[in-house]
Amino acid sequence: MMRPTPPDVLPLRHLLTTDGLSRPQILSILDLAESFLPVGARAVKKVPLLRGKTVVNLFFEPSTRTRMTFELAAKRLSADVLNLDVAHSSTRKGETLLDTLRNLEAMQMDMLVVRHAESGAADFFARHAAPHVSVLNAGDGRHAHPTQALLDMFTIRRHKADFTALTVVIVGDVAHSRVARSQIHALRILGVPDIRVVAPRTLLPVDIETLGVRVVPHLETALRDCDVVITLRLQRERMQGTFLPSEGEYFRHYGLDAARLALARPDALVMHPGPINRNVEIASAVADGPQSVILEQVTNGIAVRMAVMAQVLGRAPGQESAA
Amino acid sequence: MMRPTPPDVLPLRHLLTTDGLSRPQILSILDLAESFLPVGARAVKKVPLLRGKTVVNLFFEPSTRTRMTFELAAKRLSADVLNLDVAHSSTRKGETLLDTLRNLEAMQMDMLVVRHAESGAADFFARHAAPHVSVLNAGDGRHAHPTQALLDMFTIRRHKADFTALTVVIVGDVAHSRVARSQIHALRILGVPDIRVVAPRTLLPVDIETLGVRVVPHLETALRDCDVVITLRLQRERMQGTFLPSEGEYFRHYGLDAARLALARPDALVMHPGPINRNVEIASAVADGPQSVILEQVTNGIAVRMAVMAQVLGRAPGQESAA
Amino acid sequence: MMRPTPPDVLPLRHLLTTDGLSRPQILSILDLAESFLPVGARAVKKVPLLRGKTVVNLFFEPSTRTRMTFELAAKRLSADVLNLDVAHSSTRKGETLLDTLRNLEAMQMDMLVVRHAESGAADFFARHAAPHVSVLNAGDGRHAHPTQALLDMFTIRRHKADFTALTVVIVGDVAHSRVARSQIHALRILGVPDIRVVAPRTLLPVDIETLGVRVVPHLETALRDCDVVITLRLQRERMQGTFLPSEGEYFRHYGLDAARLALARPDALVMHPGPINRNVEIASAVADGPQSVILEQVTNGIAVRMAVMAQVLGRAPGQESAA
Known part of the structure; x- marks a missing residue:
């Protein structure tokens, strides 16, 4: 007698956020990505796999x-x-998001990859999408950027055997970073026990510790004996007003340079x-140094996005997680 | 002894307008579209079919x-x-339309899909095109938008058995609408006996009745017992000066709402x-209601455009209509 | 015993300029292009050939x-x-050219086709590119436009048997023309003994004769008994200030009209x-006349670019010229 597959290992229909994913769901994507990694080197x-599918x-x-x-x-x-490119499209002519969705569905698109300046846009599409359409969130407002977080997990796993033994530092513009939020959720789900967040007070959301991280005031303290340092992009174009005195000042307090990196474990990974x-955010010597896996992240990003696409479009109809 | 195929059933080389097409020509495209419709659902x-062809x-x-x-x-x-995207191209550098055409031909394009704000642009390309090049009009000025009209005919035929028994109402900005012109020609060719046009006086071309339609001053009168209601987009961006008092005023007189739709036959189609x-132009409840086929039009539009492309590129050289 | 292939016939890894190419290298590309020419007519x-390769x-x-x-x-x-389209990309966000390159490499691109307003941009990419990446220069500043020059050589060869017996005239805005520079190098390498350059003094680089050409003050003198006339585009958008009194004045002195063309050999080619x-730059009657090969150049351009792409990506790793 066949038992039904438990929902937390069912393939995803959409990928909107890492928040609420199960450990087996994340691992199944990372495993699939592992199988796609050699494709880029061939x-x-x-x-x-997706011949004849239409992705927008x-x-x-x-x-x-x-x-x-x-x-x-x-x-x-x-x-x-x-x-x-919707900036030049009929939404400009006043069409609603829902009408845009209905039209793309009517054109029998299989997958929408949605990027939007407002949080919740991808969720909106997923909530209203017809059964044959999958939605991937490619970044919405300050909310989530799940494929970025998954490629980061993939990159960490290729270097570190056991998530449950890791100390991870996230440093930078946490307040404006959908990346940081998605990373924190994924790291927690994979069992990382010690996540330290470092940011200028003006770039630190007040509720950040509710996500299960520890705010550490000084970068030096945070870096001590850590296994992974994730530096965040300073979202200059997204900041309004003056959160920061100057870039030089930022680097002096929060930039990752060689002296600071020496406080971490010798085999600590540097990510961005x-x-x-x-x-x-980061000294050139560190970005280009032996501990940096920044360009590996880019390569892995293709494999992870292939895995997500293959999984959401490869699922049997009705055989998917609600997530 | 073989008799030559009469020109009115020969496959088209270009599609520039529905004006002047023969009934068999339109029906052959609709039949071909019928065979492509399942492709989008597979x-x-x-x-x-068109592997190795180049479409611009x-x-x-x-x-x-x-x-x-x-x-x-x-x-x-x-x-x-x-x-x-020619707005950013060498035509901006002063190249003539003819030189643009000659260059695309020299690159061995098979098909040009032309959209232009001026009436006659697609005709110009077709008139001067080399024998191996087909031109599709994707909308030129106020003149024609033939694939839109053909997908509308296709949509009507899937619901109504006999064109020669239909009453069709076209309501809205007829003056600025290439869509309306192309629809009227196609409906006439397919034998629709009663085509009623409703529009504010400022949005009604003086010569519209010469196309074989009847101008009806009030929407309520026009809708009575009709089988199809085609609402047109209010081409706000194309209007210059003040043709209309306000959008609210327009809706009050020409908007299709549930009460007005009740005057039509119970199985009347709503199109846009x-x-x-x-x-x-249309109340939300009607656009999303059970009589609306607006999203079917979108789906059918892909199949009809596939049919037109397959026909113009599938013809044997020299074996085509002059149209 | 196998002798190593001499470097001047090894396939290119990049194509940055025609300057410094060997005669066998140019001829090998032209021969390959000859084999691709029929593809466009099929x-x-x-x-x-390049299935599964990624070109940016x-x-x-x-x-x-x-x-x-x-x-x-x-x-x-x-x-x-x-x-x-890098005008709207992260370079705008301040990313360095080198970081752009490293990221594209990490995405496992096989070929970068680079166009840049500054001379040397394509060279920069090639100098720093990872071994698996090839760079094609699609025009950099006033420096080089090598595929354009190669397609011109290809076009000349299809009409004229022997480069070493030719007289070629280049007329126009030589100062702003990367095309002219690349043509002159290619013509010299192929052994053209007599290259005549005609331009208004303000559009003539002072050092142009060091490239092995002869400056001729009057177009009439230059044209006498020549085999090929290459007219250059008047780079109006690239000129700053007033190099020229007017377009009419330019045409009066440097425009190629029928009377002037009659001074050349009767079978002289007209190119642009x-x-x-x-x-x-050129009278309409001459551009469209029987001696014009301007549209052939466009057709040949596709075949030549296919040849260059096939050669740089088809080479065995390590089996390439340093150029």
Whole structure:
């Protein structure tokens, strides 16, 4: 007699946030990504898995880099990709989000990759999507950027055997960072016992400790004996008013340089979601140094996005998690 | 002894307007579209019919939505697609339309999908195109938008058995609508005996009755016992000066709401070329109601564009209609 | 015993400039292009040579026409193509060129097609590129535009048997023309003994004769008995200040009209890199006349770019010229 698959290992239908994912769900994506990693190194960087599927990059907020990684992942899976730059589209003519969704569904799109400046946009699409459509969140406001967090977990796992023995430091503009939120959820789910957050007081959300992290005032204290340092991009374009005295001042207090990195374990990983501001968040020597896995993150990002796409479109109808 | 195929059933080389098409020509496209409709519902939404053909979307007037439908149709036929946004191209550098055409021909394009703010642009390309190049009109000025009209005919035929027994109402901004013109020609060719046009006097071309329609001053009178109601988009961005007192005023006189729709036959179809302005041309409840086929139109639009592309590129050289 | 292939016939890894190429290197590309020319005339305009390769069009300076020719060449070789319009990308956010390169490498791109307003940009990318990445220069500042020069050589060779017997005239805005520089190098390498340059004094670089050409003050003198006339585009958008009294004045002195062309050999070729300014650089009657090969150049451009792409990506690792 077959027992039904428990919901926490069922393949995802959408990927909107890392918050609420189960450990087996995350691990199943990382395992699948492991199998896609060699594709990018082959002479023919292509597998026929999603041939004849249609993926739309629906970018309400421009981000060439992120759009490229999704486009590349989809093309390496042999899907057809359409780029819809919504800044120049009919939403400008006053069409509602729901009408945009209904129209894309009517064109029989299989997957919407949604980027939006407002939190909750991808959730909105997922909540209203027809059964044959999957939604991937490619970044919404300050809320979530789940594929970035998953590629970070993937990168950590390739270097560190056991999440439950790790100390991870996240340093920088936590307040404006959907990346940080998604990382914290994923790290917690995977059992990381010690997550330390360091940020200027003006860039630190008041409720951040409710997510299960520890706020540490000084970077030096935080770095001591840690296994992973995640530096965040200073979201200059997203800040309004004056949160920071100057970039030089920021680097003096929160920039990761060689002297500070020496406080971490000798084999500590240095990570950054990119694009980096050299000598603002991170010293050039550290970004390019032997402990940096910043470019590995980029490579892994393609494999992880291929895995997410393959999983959400590969599921049997009705055979999916509610998440 | 073989008799030559009469010209009115020969496959089209270009599609520029519905004006002058023969009934068999329209029906052959609708029949072909019928065969493509299931492709969009399959797991692999792709047929190899146009593999190795090159299609250019040559958009002098931006229209993301329309561009996407042609791009999707071409990709589902396995063609290669290039998007040429001419606003940022060498025509800006003063190149003539003819030189643009000659260059695209020299690159061995097979099909140009042309969108232009001026009437006659697609005709110009077709008149001068080399024998191996087909031109599709994706909307030119106030003149024609033939694929939109054909997808509307396709949608009507899927619901109504006999065109020669239909009453069709077209309501809205007829003056600025290439869609309305193309629809009227197609409906007449298919034998629709009663086409009623309703519009504010300022949005009604003086010569519209010469096309074989009847102008009816009040929407209520026009709707009585009709089988199809086609609402037109209020082309706000194309209107200059003040044709209309206000959107609210427009809706009060020409908006399709539930009370007015009740005057039509109970099985009357509600159509709109999209994107809709909710509660301007059409009440939300009607747009989303059981008689609305607005989203079916979108789905059918892909199949119809696939059919047109397959027909114009599938013809044997020299074996085509002059149209 | 196998002798190592001499470096001057080894396939190129990058194509940055025609300066310094060997005669066998140029001829090997032209021969390969000859084999690709029929592909564009076939029903299925596609060969599977670069299937699963990823090509990025990295355009820091917009040029729809040039971008299309590379995109088309890559697609006809079955490569995946991503268009990266860098004006709207993270370089705007202050990322360095080197970081852009490292990120594209990490995404496992195989080829970067680089267009940049500054001389030396493509060289920079090539100098720093990882071993698996090839760089093609699609035009950098006033420096070089090598694929344009190669397609010109290809076009000349299809009409003239022997480069070493030719007289070639280059007329126009030599000062701002990367095309002219690349042509002069290529013509010299192929052994053209007599290259004559004609330009207004303000559009003539002082050191131009060091490239092995002869400056001739009057177009009439230069044209006498020549075999090829290359007219250059008047780079109006690139000129600052007033180099020229007026377009009419320019045409009166340097425009190629029928009377002047009659001074050349009766079978002299008329060439232009496009897009042409009719009746500025060249009379309409001459551009469209029987001696013009301007549209052939466009067709040949696709074949030559396919050849360059096939050669740089087809080379065995380590088996390449240093150039």
